[in-house]
Amino acid sequence: MTKIQCFTSFSFSYLTRAIMLARTLKAVHPDWQIWAMLVDEPPPNLDPDVALADFDSYIYAKDLGFPNFSSWIFKHDIVEACTAVKGQMMSHLLNSDADKVFYFDPDIAIFHPLDSLVSKLNASSILLTPHQVDANSAEGVIRDNEITSLKYGIFNLGFVAVKNDTSGRKFANWWAKQLYIACYDEVENGIFTDQKWCDLVPALFDKVKVERDPGCNVASWNLSTRRISFNDKGVALVNGSPLKFYHYTKINAAGDLMTEKYAGDNVEILEVWNWYKKAIKHIHMDGIPSGYWSYGKFNNGVKISKGARVFYRNRPDLMKAFSDPFHTEGNSYFNWIRQEMPELLSESGKRGFEAI
């Protein structure tokens, strides 16, 4: 029997979504091993064994063997950090006895057995889902979708699956290395977290399969060409193919607007969307303060601005001088910027960022 390891990467503030992923995945594949990859450390009043009971295993990013972890993780905001670890975790799981490794973003829910994807990894080694698989024709829609993909990446890295073979491992190791170097939201420099790197994958690696099943990775960026319906058996279909997984990006007012804009009169999409919003609200998770992220603050409790992170990652001398930039005592990065660049301590840090 094929042994499949699956993981998702998140901080504790995303736990309810990750639990929904785990539960919906377990419902269709109880035999898969689901890992929680936590780019965080637990808040004081949370028992991780209880909070993460829906997962088979969990691991903290700091335990994945990143060199100079404190210095490295400091360079990333929360989105950058949660994506920067994915390559390393994938390599880690490929070093186990897994036959295949699947990654899902925590804001994905599974609706149908994924056997077709598992099968596709028999003939190929790397499976990617593009943001769009059907071209749009209206200019405004192209602007929202295709042009955004050109900026942020052709493939959506909310999903990626690899086989534990030479090509799969080669890809995972390459990806981990690139993400260690630069997993930033710097679209103007041609980089967007872990995602834009993967535009290169079909060129750099063998046995890459582009999954074009409209039932995969359904999200606001492809709703313009996808319609959801239900058959008599209660199966949700996307353009006639069973809905495998939906990517609930932006569960907020902006996400609502984008979803309803592209759902149009296909109200069934909103049935799938509304269900998720209600479902994650019903998962009660006490002990996680609002907006919690253990790497979001200096060890004296001051919030780390994006500007302070960007300034640090662009200055090798500071990285060398302050190998643990979270520390605030004595000769610390905190005291240095307080002295030299106090504006970087402000909430937004925007001024400092722009000055760079």
Place this chain on the structure above:
Amino acid sequence: MTQVLGLREFVGTAFDADFYEAEYPDLGIPKSQMLDHFCEVGWIEGRNPNPYFDTTSYLITHRDVAISGMNPLFHYLQHGRYERRKIVPSVRPAARSNLLFGFPVVDWVTPLRGVVDADYYKTALPELVSNKIDLVAHFAFRGWREGLLPNEHSSIAEIQSAVPKAVALLVNPFLALLEVEKGTYQPENEKDSLETSGANLNNFQSAKVAETSFANDEISLLAEEFDPDFYLRTQSDVALAKLDPLEHFFYTGWREGRNPRADFDTNFYLFSNPEVREAGINPFLHYIKIGRAEGRLTQGAKTVESLGSQDAEQILLVSSEFSVQYYMSQYTDIVESGVSAVEHYFYTGWKERRNPNKNFDSTYYLEANEDVRSAGLNPFWHYLIAGRAEGRAPVRPGGYRRRILDAAKDPIARSQNYAPSSGKPLSMKLLRQHLSAILSGKSGLVIALSHDCYVQVIGGTQIFIADEERRFRAKKFAYLQMSPRKPQLATLDDVSVFEVQLVLDGKILGFCELDNATKVIGSLCLKADCKRIFVIHSLLGFDLDRINSLRDNFKPDRSFFWLHDYTSLCEGFNLLRNDLSFCNSPPVNSIACRVCVYGSRRGAHLNRLQRFFENGNMEVVAPSEFTLKLWQDKNYLKHAKAFVHPHWTLTLEAGPPKRKFTLPVKVAFVGYPSPSKGWETFAAIVDEFGNDPRYKFYHFGAKGVSTLPECEFVTTEVTPRDRMATQRLLKEYEIDFIAMLSPWPETFSYVAHEGVAAGCHILCLKTSGNVAALAERLSCGKVFGDTKSIVSFFQTKAAVISAKNIRKNRKYYVIEDCGTSATLIESFAEEVL
């Protein structure tokens, strides 16, 4: 032909029939013909289609359009606005004459009939015109402005000396001369004032009062007093765009409230002089020509200038799809204020989140389009000029289905606010007394369960239970009905205290705990030959484990479970996923159930039912074949037997005599306007075809039920005493079609039977279960695959052809009541009793 229709429809988007009717009382034609009049002859006569477009000015200013013979409004909408051609507000007869005479002359045509010599005028026209053209109207509104004279005796000199101010205000000067003759207008003073005010009318030398030269005259007049430096200094956008400041002010700037010089505030002058504002006259020109001599007040310009971009072009665009009727009906405060609806919307209404027509939602558009909101743009204008082409939605997508989805709640939440029955508490002593007394001499006892108290609520099932009670009592059975004291749309178990309302032989006894009633019933010493019948009409709201206990104590001889709905498959009793789409009762662990508001409770509900049916020896009764089949396909419940027992049957009787077919086709909706009855689909049809003369729409419903303005409402009260009210009224109104567009398979439809009995045909969806089956069985209706095909039925000739056929051979039926559980006792009498 297509081209003509296209033009009419296109012009119609910017045509204001109310305006046309008010401006041109000489026409004397129905409002419905106004648009045709404007398209055919009105524009040639120089009449205006709305307050923002002056036909004659457009023809004079753009000679190429005049030569082409094209309808000028059509030209503007099709080409002119994209070519940035200038338009000016309508020269409105009443407003202009009011400005000149001090009183309005609304009808300019009738007085001028004695002035215009038709034969002379016809030869004076530069081109041949149709015989349909009213030459007097042509002269009144257009001809004089093009320099034409009404007869051979008139001369320009006469006009010049007699009524110069009339020309300046674009009032037909011959009309002014008539007022002079009547003594109601004295032009001398005005002439003096014009001369002293510096108005330059000497250019009025030519035999033609050409509009272009008139505009040039006005610009020249303006130039003498206009301060271009001030204008460019304060209007930086004009300076940046390198526009001519004088021309900008003349054509556009004043409408945007911009000021011509430091000591003249445009808005103040317009505000102080409403007749100038109403007439659409450049306020600074008015001041120069007339206002100054009359001593009208002015005020210095404000130093901070508005750079707003509202102008007549924008308003015209907005008005092209603006519905005055909708606006006025929705916002009565606007009617009371007397302001123009489109202007109100343009300047103020959208900021108050009002809507310009029923198909555009200002609130949604601004909410969904952050760029429009942050730029402070009028959302409807933005939609018309750009948003539509960019694929932006005018209303929240999803329509009524979206609203249903948003309102969908799980059954517990939905019935949270249902009030408990208002009956009195019932002691067990009293219950025992009542039952003992009534059972003496009876041949049996029926215990019937349903979701509400049938003697207090009117509805199909309730009337059915009343019939059942009557029939059982006729057979000497006592009839005890129980309903949950607090109605619920869910089944329950393990409730700490569960109370029921009891009704015995039609009389409310009161409420008590079911456990206590069960003990009393169990302890009744019924005679050996006293039969016991247990009937379930609905289990919603009941604690099923307690009902099990009741049944065990009652020890019924027979137990009937009626499929009035699909509660035995799901608490969503009409099998509408999220109250929206028929789900066909899929597996409980399906995705459809996962995303449905009824899904999370369904597993527990089915478990409760399984326990209830396990030892119940239930006989399942379906009121229609379709229902039985669907139930049996999905059934998982242990039962003794299952069969069909219809509520009604139909027997053919003589139809009415043949009648000559005349339109309209009559289409009706019967009942409460709820989505589960297909009201929203019916409403969408009425919305599209409500003004189509081929159809007339009716709504038959109880008093006080809301309806649509396009429907004729027929008050229809069905009661146990007047069961056939619907059939009678449908027959009386000679309805052709009844719309039965419920999206789910109703188990039995009284309305469908009433309609067919009344000679109507049914319009239904293929998912409508027994309704579609009835339509097909008796060939008395159309079964549609989806709502789009219903729309197509009305769009094409199909509906009219079908109605003709119905009326050729209309069939009536007699409705026969088949009985209730009481008739089941008869049919199985020998077998069981």
